[in-house]
Amino acid sequence: MKATIYRGTREIGGTLIELSTGGTRLLLDAGYPLFFNGNPIDDDVAKLPSDELLKLGILPTVAGLYQWDEPNIDGIIISHAHLDHYGLLKYVHLQIPVYLSAGTKTLIEVSQIFKICASYPINARLFKMYEPFIVGAFEIKPYLIDHSAFDAAAFEIRAEGKTVIYSGDFRGHGRKAVCLDAFIRQATKKADVLLSEGSMVSRSDELTISEKELENIVVDEIGKQNGITLVQTSSQNIDRIVTFYRAALRLGRTFVIDVYTANVLTELNALGNNIPCPSYDKLKVFFPRRLTNKIFDEVNGKYAYRFSKYRISREQVAEQQNNIVMLVRPSMKNDLERCKLSGGIFIYSMWQGYRDSDYQQSFEQWLDGRGINLIYQHTSGHAKVSDIRRLIDELQPKRIVPIHTMQPDTFLDYSDKVTLQNDGVTFDV
Numbered sequence: 001m002k003a004t005i006y007r008g009t010r011e012i013g014g015t016l017i018e019l020s021t022g023g024t025r026l027l028l029d030a031g032y033p034l035f036f037n038g039n040p041i042d043d044d045v046a047k048l049p050s051d052e053l054l055k056l057g058i059l060p061t062v063a064g065l066y067q068w069d070e071p072n073i074d075g076i077i078i079s080h081a082h083l084d085h086y087g088l089l090k091y092v093h094l095q096i097p098v099y100l101s102a103g104t105k106t107l108i109e110v111s112q113i114f115k116i117c118a119s120y121p122i123n124a125r126l127f128k129m130y131e132p133f134i135v136g137a138f139e140i141k142p143y144l145i146d147h148s149a150f151d152a153a154a155f156e157i158r159a160e161g162k163t164v165i166y167s168g169d170f171r172g173h174g175r176k177a178v179c180l181d182a183f184i185r186q187a188t189k190k191a192d193v194l195l196s197e198g199s200m201v202s203r204s205d206e207l208t209i210s211e212k213e214l215e216n217i218v219v220d221e222i223g224k225q226n227g228i229t230l231v232q233t234s235s236q237n238i239d240r241i242v243t244f245y246r247a248a249l250r251l252g253r254t255f256v257i258d259v260y261t262a263n264v265l266t267e268l269n270a271l272g273n274n275i276p277c278p279s280y281d282k283l284k285v286f287f288p289r290r291l292t293n294k295i296f297d298e299v300n301g302k303y304a305y306r307f308s309k310y311r312i313s314r315e316q317v318a319e320q321q322n323n324i325v326m327l328v329r330p331s332m333k334n335d336l337e338r339c340k341l342s343g344g345i346f347i348y349s350m351w352q353g354y355r356d357s358d359y360q361q362s363f364e365q366w367l368d369g370r371g372i373n374l375i376y377q378h379t380s381g382h383a384k385v386s387d388i389r390r391l392i393d394e395l396q397p398k399r400i401v402p403i404h405t406m407q408p409d410t411f412l413d414y415s416d417k418v419t420l421q422n423d424g425v426t427f428d429v
């Protein structure tokens with residue numbers, strides 16, 4: 001078996017790995033990069049025509065992958081619904097099957113329906129966690145894993161007597177921490193290669209408390225003050241939404257979500273997951289003007305109407321503000337203006353790296369001007385070093401290849417079985 005990491009040996013994001021054996025070519029993830037020449041990629045670059053993107057290397061050169069090629073890849077397995085793992089699907093040939101979990105597929109579809117990412121067809125095949133499936137010469141077993149993306153998977157891939165384990169993005173301190181334990185317990189020991197993510201190796205200053213600890217801290221913070229609690233986090237970070245919903249419940253407050261978040265939660269709940277959605281106790285749906293107009297003009301009014309009976313108006317938010325925990329984002333500034341807020345706190349609960357934009361900064365300055373206290377409370381979606389070490393120690397792979405990391409060299413301290421690879425260079429498994 002041969003492996004090629006097209007991108008990810010020295011960067012976070014844009015993961016794209018090929019395994020090939022016995023005439024089968026399998027890709028693990030098809031991610032869009034987060035960085036270009038060391039800087040975050042801006043939207044102008046993303047809008048360039050595909051031949052430009054290929055020339056710049058934003059689309060890696062992979063024979064038989066793209067729409068404009070003769071297809072020659074047998075399958076792509078997607079670990080989870082973060083763009084740095086699926087964003088290249090936009091350019092992939094439609095004849096190539098894409099294997100993903102139901103939760104991942106739903107999250108991608110909701111992003112497409114709401115035009116948060118580009119809309120394009122995917123030749124989707126669903127896999128079930130823990131149920132092995134076949135792609136050509138490969139047998140692939142997906143494991144549910146703890147990560148900030150819902151229904152994320154790690155994989156064990158076998159062919160011709162060789163085994164590769166791919167961690168995907170993972171952690172051991174979220175609401176599905178037991179999934180990491182189960183993965184470590186069940187996955188094949190002494191695999192030929194472990195591809196392990198290492199995002200946090202270079203972000204050691206980022207706090208890695210558990211979601212449960214975060215919930216307790218947030219309950220304390222909210223309980224200390226009387227006004228409204230505003231929260232900014234990703235609508236698709238379900239663990240975090242649950243953290244704030246639980247915190248609101250513990251304090252007897254109403255949790256107010258916007259209509260987009262309501263759709264995300266409802267679609268995931270419909271898959272049979274016990275995820276809070278608008279019919280749950282103490283949950284209300286807010287209709288921000290700009291978002292609601294977008295739904296009626298560009299999406300479909302049914303995605304707004306379905307929540308009318310759970311609606312909370314600006315006036316009701318104004319009246320009940322001391323008893324509310326509310327999800328917000330910068331585009332809701334005008335709506336919040338009408339809610340006549342008098343004091344309270346704003347909790348920023350995402351990676352700080354997203355916080356520097358002028359748009360975000362002007363939102364936070366505006367909040368500050370309304371007497372709202374700005375607070376940062378977050379925990380990473382990625383494994384802390386002790387969990388990476390645990391994965392290595394307990395799986396005892398014959399070889400470890402770091403991926404999705406800015407500092408692969410740091411892995412050399414974790415085991416003498418670590419070998420560093422280079423982007424685009426094929427190696428034997």
Ligand SMILES: [Zn+2]
Nearest residue numbers: 013082084169
């Ligand atoms: Zn990632």
Ligand SMILES: [Zn+2]
Nearest residue numbers: 080082149169
């Ligand atoms: Zn991720």
